[in-house]
Amino acid sequence: xxxxxxxxxxxxxxxxxTLFVVSLIxxxxxxxxxxxxxxxxxxxxATEETVAAFRRELGLNLPPHERYIAWLVNLLQGDFGKxxxxxxxxxxxxxxxxxxxxxxxxxxxxxxxxxxxxxxxLAALYRNxxxxxxxxxxxxxxxxxxxxxxxxxxxxxxxxxxGVFPSISNISEELSFGERVYRCILPALTLTLVVVAHMxxxxxxxxxxLLASPYIxxxxxxxxxxxxxxxxxxxxxxxxxxxxxxxxNLAYLVVGVVIVEVVFVYxxxxxxLVDSVSKRDIPVVQACSLVFxxxxxxxxxxxxxxxxxxxxxxLHPR
Amino acid sequence: xxxxxxxxxxxxxxxDVILTMRGLRIEGYADEVWHEIVHGxxxxxxxxxxxxxxxxxxxxKSTIGLAAMGFARDGxxxxxxxxxxxxxxLTKASDDELRALRGSRIAYVAQSAAAAFNPAHxxxxxxxxxxxxxxxxxxxxxxADAKDLYGRLQLPDPDGIGFRYPHQVSGxxxxxxxxxxxMACRPDLIVFDEPTTALDVTxxxxxxxxxxxxxQQFDTAALYITHxxxxxxxxxxxxxxxxxxxxxxxxETRPIVEDPQKDYTRDLLAVRTFRKPPVDEPEGDIPLLRxxxxxxxxxxxxxxxxxxxxxxxxxxxxxxxxxxxxxxTTARVITGLLPPSEGRVLYEGxxxxxxxxxxxxxxxxxxxxxxxxxxxxxxxxxxxxDIIGRPLEFYLAIRGExxxxxxxxxxxMIELDPDDFxxxxxxxLSGGQKQRICIARALAAEPELIICDEVTSALDQLVxxxxxxxxxxxxxxxxxxxxxITHxxxxxxxxxxxxxxMLAGEVVEQGPKQEILTPPHHEYTELLLSSVPEMDPDxxxxxxxxxxxxx
Numbered sequence: 067x068x069x070x071x072x073x074x075x076x077x078x079x080x081x082x083x084t085l086f087v088v089s090l091i092x093x094x095x096x097x098x099x100x101x102x103x104x105x106x107x108x109x110x111x112a113t114e115e116t117v118a119a120f121r122r123e124l125g126l127n128l129p130p131h132e133r134y135i136a137w138l139v140n141l142l143q144g145d146f147g148k149x150x151x152x153x154x155x156x157x158x159x160x161x162x163x164x165x166x167x168x169x170x171x172x173x174x175x176x177x178x179x180x181x182x183x184x185x186x187x188l189a190a191l192y193r194n195x196x197x198x199x200x201x202x203x204x205x206x207x208x209x210x211x212x213x214x215x216x217x218x219x220x221x222x223x224x225x226x227x228x229g230v231f232p233s234i235s236n237i238s239e240e241l242s243f244g245e246r247v248y249r250c251i252l253p254a255l256t257l258t259l260v261v262v263a264h265m266x267x268x269x270x271x272x273x274x275x276l277l278a279s280p281y282i283x284x285x286x287x288x289x290x291x292x293x294x295x296x297x298x299x300x301x302x303x304x305x306x307x308x309x310x311x312x313x314x315n316l317a318y319l320v321v322g323v324v325i326v327e328v329v330f331v332y333x334x335x336x337x338x339l340v341d342s343v344s345k346r347d348i349p350v351v352q353a354c355s356l357v358f359x360x361x362x363x364x365x366x367x368x369x370x371x372x373x374x375x376x377x378x379x380x381l382h383p384r
Numbered sequence: 385x386x387x388x389x390x391x392x393x394x395x396x397x398x399x400d401v402i403l404t405m406r407g408l409r410i411e412g413y414a415d416e417v418w419h420e421i422v423h424g425x426x427x428x429x430x431x432x433x434x435x436x437x438x439x440x441x442x443x444x445k446s447t448i449g450l451a452a453m454g455f456a457r458d459g460x461x462x463x464x465x466x467x468x469x470x471x472x473x474l475t476k477a478s479d480d481e482l483r484a485l486r487g488s489r490i491a492y493v494a495q496s497a498a499a500a501f502n503p504a505h506x507x508x509x510x511x512x513x514x515x516x517x518x519x520x521x522x523x524x525x526x527x528a529d530a531k532d533l534y535g536r537l538q539l540p541d542p543d544g545i546g547f548r549y550p551h552q553v554s555g556x557x558x559x560x561x562x563x564x565x566x567m568a569c570r571p572d573l574i575v576f577d578e579p580t581t582a583l584d585v586t587x588x589x590x591x592x593x594x595x596x597x598x599x600q601q602f603d604t605a606a607l608y609i610t611h612x613x614x615x616x617x618x619x620x621x622x623x624x625x626x627x628x629x630x631x632x633x634x635x636e637t638r639p640i641v642e643d644p645q646k647d648y649t650r651d652l653l654a655v656r657t658f659r660k661p662p663v664d665e666p667e668g669d670i671p672l673l674r675x676x677x678x679x680x681x682x683x684x685x686x687x688x689x690x691x692x693x694x695x696x697x698x699x700x701x702x703x704x705x706x707x708x709x710x711x712x713t714t715a716r717v718i719t720g721l722l723p724p725s726e727g728r729v730l731y732e733g734x735x736x737x738x739x740x741x742x743x744x745x746x747x748x749x750x751x752x753x754x755x756x757x758x759x760x761x762x763x764x765x766x767x768x769x770d771i772i773g774r775p776l777e778f779y780l781a782i783r784g785e786x787x788x789x790x791x792x793x794x795x796x797m798i799e800l801d802p803d804d805f806x807x808x809x810x811x812x813l814s815g816g817q818k819q820r821i822c823i824a825r826a827l828a829a830e831p832e833l834i835i836c837d838e839v840t841s842a843l844d845q846l847v848x849x850x851x852x853x854x855x856x857x858x859x860x861x862x863x864x865x866x867x868x869i870t871h872x873x874x875x876x877x878x879x880x881x882x883x884x885x886m887l888a889g890e891v892v893e894q895g896p897k898q899e900i901l902t903p904p905h906h907e908y909t910e911l912l913l914s915s916v917p918e919m920d921p922d923x924x925x926x927x928x929x930x931x932x933x934x935x
Binding site for chain 1: 450453455457458482483484485486487488491492494496499500501502503504505513514517518548549551552
């Protein structure tokens with residue numbers, strides 16, 4: 067087991083290193099954005115002196131590397147700083163928004179992951195059948211349309227024509243759990259349609275890839291039923307690639323929601339990011355980006371660890 | 385059904401036949417056409433009888449074995465004939481009917497147990513699957529039964545071994561565990577598909593004994609598929625010799641082995657009779673290559689300890705041992721792929737740099753290698769011209785027309801027609817031809833020493849014999865020295881001048897061939913030599929008796 071501990075620790079260390087590099091890239095990237103918040107807030111009429119004074123007040127006159135180090139040091143102490151636009155603590159802003167985004171991602175994941183895995187397993191079981199082709203065509207077309215298009219189509223049919231779901235996913239903390247789920251069904255469905263294809267096709271491919279192995283032939287020659295062969299004999303050995311693709315898609319559910327949140331006016335992190343960019347509210351943009359990066363890294367780390375654990379050779383050493 | 389009932393069934397005449405295949409035809413799909421690969425073979429198997437199917441690769445023996453279960457691999461189909469198992473025609477049976485028979489009444493033992501056991505499940509879970517799924521017995525009963533069978537197959541710790549994962553068990557033990565798994569439902573028929581081919585000789589003999597014993601105990605009928613006539617003559621009551629999907633000869637084991645009627649069977653029997661004529665003692669004191677007290681490890685795992693050997697000019701040193709004995713690692717140290725932690729390698733008395741990166745091009749040129757798997761040792765995208773031409777350019781700076789002429793010359797040396805072969809891709813060559821190309825590539829560098837790492841192990845016996853003869857002729861013509869790594873003692877007997885026996889990273893015994901092969905032997909050499917199957921149906925029983933007596 068100590069080997070596994072070592073591997074996990076190694077991955078964790080690499081994850082932290084990645085996060086550091088990402089923080090640097092985020093800072094530099096934001097630095098390159100055109101525009102200036104002081105100018106933006108004070109408007110065209112402000113004199114150069116007032117703008118300069120305001121910049122000093124915000125600490126924007128310091129050289130970039132000093133600002134980066136100050137930002138990093140504060141971050142390590144859990145202080146994201148204050149929003150330049152409205153002076154509120156960023157951690158406060160993030161808190162609600164992040165939970166909302168995670169909530170939406172969770173609802174989408176609960177629908178999409180089991181659906182994708184089931185479809186993938188069934189497609190592998192009935193490979194090259196009509197069912198297999200139909201599933202492939204449907205998932206591929208849903209992934210091929212832009213997200214906003216899928217979103218508007220869903221709104222058109224489910225909100226406008228049928229009226230079963232609200233087209234605006236306006237949620238707040240006072241709402242009951244059920245009500246919240248109900249309100250974010252449409253964005254969750256949109257996300258599901260976007261991520262299912264990838265996960266389903268990887269599941270199918272990973273399983274089919276194993277069907278030529280001698281142990282699958284052995285299972286067939288033991289007279290086992292095809293469903294059992296796929297689920298008991300192929301699936302456990304296909305877990306590593308499936309876990310990885312699921313993790314990437316879960317990360318996308320958190321990170322890739324920007325457009326979907328805007329379309330459904332959902333008060334999540336994506337909305338916050340878009341608003342902050344348009345306001346040149348740099349510290350908020352940085353904080354959001356960092357949260358997104360952290361999600362990616364954490365989920366991929368988790369996938370790494372889980373795929374290690376899914377390998378019996380590592381779990382049960384000689 | 386108990387043994388007594390089976391015996392009475394046997395005397396019943398017709399009903400004692402468990403399997404009949406009549407006019408069996410099987411097709412394989414390749415190049416967008418169906419080709420017939422088994423051309424109307426008849427097989428009859430009585431209850432409790434062991435029938436050996438023997439032939440080289442492409443003979444269709446595995447395909448026929450699987451057809452006995454009504455099964456054809458992907459890309460194959462049963463295109464004609466009847467397969468009647470206990471009154472049921474498997475060619476007409478539905479998928480559900482076939483599934484009900486497989487695993488319960490007809491079972492299969494695969495060539496590589498390591499690959500045929502699912503790595504994700506414990507042995508006993510895989511054992512219990514067939515009896516539980518077929519509704520023959522509940523899990524608890526199956527588990528108890530598994531432990532009993534593990535014991536009968538002489539597996540160590542029969543109560544506990546089933547709870548291990550396949551990778552935690554050795555190859556020979558896995559093969560016995562697979563035999564136990566096949567026995568789980570007490571089938572009427574077991575198909576053994578080369579069950580010992582992937583094993584070392586000393587392990588093979590244990591597995592053979594265990595299989596023979598258990599098949600007799602339960603009076604199970606078996607199809608025993610192998611390419612090794614010596615092995616099959618230990619196991620089978622009757623033998624069918626197959627070639628290119630046709631029956632060559634069929635008969636009781638003893639007559640087939642002692643008095644074969646067909647030339648092909650005689651060739652198979654005569655294989656391994658090639659012997660290199662003895663040579664004089666080496667001249668000069670300085671060997672061409674000297675391995676001096678080499679100790680090496682992969683990471684922290686020690687692989688070699690204190691290995692020394694000499695290879696003299698124009699001589700063949702056979703390094704023999706079982707898997708994991710360090711033979712190939714020694715070659716890796718010599719070639720500089722694995723720097724040793726202690727000791728050194730001398731070439732004509734001069735120390736070679738431990739790593740190949742720091743050796744001169746000329747030092748690299750004089751020492752060439754031929755590998756076990758010709759399929760993976762040559763680039764499938766290159767033509768023969770480029771494969772052989774590359775070392776000419778690289779080592780000797782031969783280009784243009786001169787290179788072309790030299791490639792043709794090399795092809796003639798390896799007995800392939802240059803006009804026919806020079807433009808081919810590896811995919812258009814047979815296994816033996818590919819290995820010849822590998823030999824030509826090694827020769828192109830004009831080496832003095834060639835390391836041959838199991839070069840004949842992946843080849844059919846008759847093809848392997850041709851390759852050995854070719855290597856011998858090249859040695860005589862060009863004065864090459866060979867380091868011949870092999871696990872096969874028959875090859876050693878054929879080609880060696882000197883023998884180095886290795887075990888667990890150490891040299892156990894070394895010396896001239898005559899000395900090593902004449903008693904008294906080192907204990908381990910004795911074990912190795914006595915484990916090589918002989919073409920005598922009584923060999924296995926005799927060896928087991930001798931060994932039992934010795935203990």
